[in-house]
Amino acid sequence: MLSTNYKIALVHLTSKLKQTVVAVLGVTFGISMYVFMNSFMTGVNDIQTTLAFTSLAHVRIYNDGPANNTNLVEKVYPTVVSNIRNARVVQYTEGIQNSGAILSLVRKQPEVTGVTPQVNLNVFFRNSGNKVSGVLSGVEVETENKLFNISQYMIAGKWNDLKVQSNGLIIGSGLASLLSVHVDDNINVLTSDGFTKNYKIIGIFQTNVLGVDKSKAYLNINAVRQLLSRNQDFVTDLQINVQDFRETALLVQRIAPVVPYRTESWQMSNQQLEAGSRLRDIIAMAVSLTILLVAGFGIYNIMNMTINEKIKEIAILKAMGFSSKDVTTIFLAQAIVIGMIGGLIGMLLGFIVADVVNHIPFKIGGLNNLPMAYYAHDYIFAFLFGLATTLVAGYLPARKASRIDPVNIIRG
DSSP states (O other): OOOHHHHHHHHHHHHSHHHHHHHHHHHHHHHHHHHHHHHHHHHHHHHHHHHHTSSOOSEEEEOOOOOOOTTHHHHHOTTSOOOOOSOOOOOOOOSBSSHHHHHHHHHTSTTEEEEEEEEEEEEEEEETTEEEEEEEEEEOHHHHHHHHOGGGGEEEEOTTHHHHOTTEEEEEHHHHHHHTOOTTOEEEEEETTSOEEEEEEEEEEOOSOHHHHTTEEEEEHHHHHHHHTOOTTOBSEEEEEESSTTOOHHHHHHHGGGSSSEEEEHHHHOHHHHHHHHHHHHHHHHHHHHHHHHHHHHHHHHHHHHHHHTHHHHHHHHHTTOOHHHHHHHHHHHHHHHHHHHHHHHHHHHHHHHHHHHTSEEEETTEEEOOOOOOHHHHHHHHHHHHHHHHHHHHHHHHHHHTSOHHHHHHO
């Protein structure tokens, strides 16, 4: 059985349904707009992050080139005046040697979700009179796809065909357009060292990242090693992904001292990308908080008006012996009911609006629709905020009303 206070609260809610519905709608629209806008902003952030990491790993290990040894005497004896001309250049060892040991070390790290070796080199792609400079990446088919999910970007051919066809080449859609080639056509690859070989196009991918699609091609890593006459342990890059792409510092700090090559996180090599990611997060948070604050003020105004309209009833209750605590409890109970109903309907309405917008055709930058994200914690936060705001919006005017002298109210 409900206590007297809760029975009165129920009567207030049901006797004037129009006011109750208006209060519920205030909560509903505030929460639904937050859910929709947060889904949209988070979806945009997610799709931009996905596009950015289409060919960019979270951490990269590579040989960053020879040190500056033009004047070793000056480095060893800084106080000695020396002038060396036509210094003999010590031969630079390219790529990563003993890659197997480094791969084993990296795979043992707890935050690492995947690692793949690559042999990358700058080449010219030639088809008859067309010649385009680009990057040829020799990859391990399965581990490369695990890190970058290249198979989902294939628009012609199959990614796994690269595993069985040693002379098969998968190129970007922009590069295919520049060379005027299609699947089953042949193109010539020329390296900077003069190595050249013809390959058959077995697939075309499109990541919607223009710089990648116009310049990159994939080949089986063993085929690239054969092209360069290298052994089976030779790689130029080790690409590493971790559980949280934002948390790369600890891994870099742990493995950099024990690996004789440069270990670089994506934040170190792409500061503009990191700044853009942080800026998008700040904008999303600012928009979300603004919506919640506007919704909170709306809920407060509605609850304040509702309580002011019942001021005489409050006076009568106090004259009948109800304490200030009883009056506050009555209106807090109403606020809880309004907040819960409005919050639940708001979450559902926000999801429906986001889902409808997500299915509306919208062609832009290779996207077929506006991106939406559906995270449970966003819905839970929206519901709890709506409930908390409603409680505050109901408590403040109820507390003020409970302190009013009923005699003055009845006298008018």
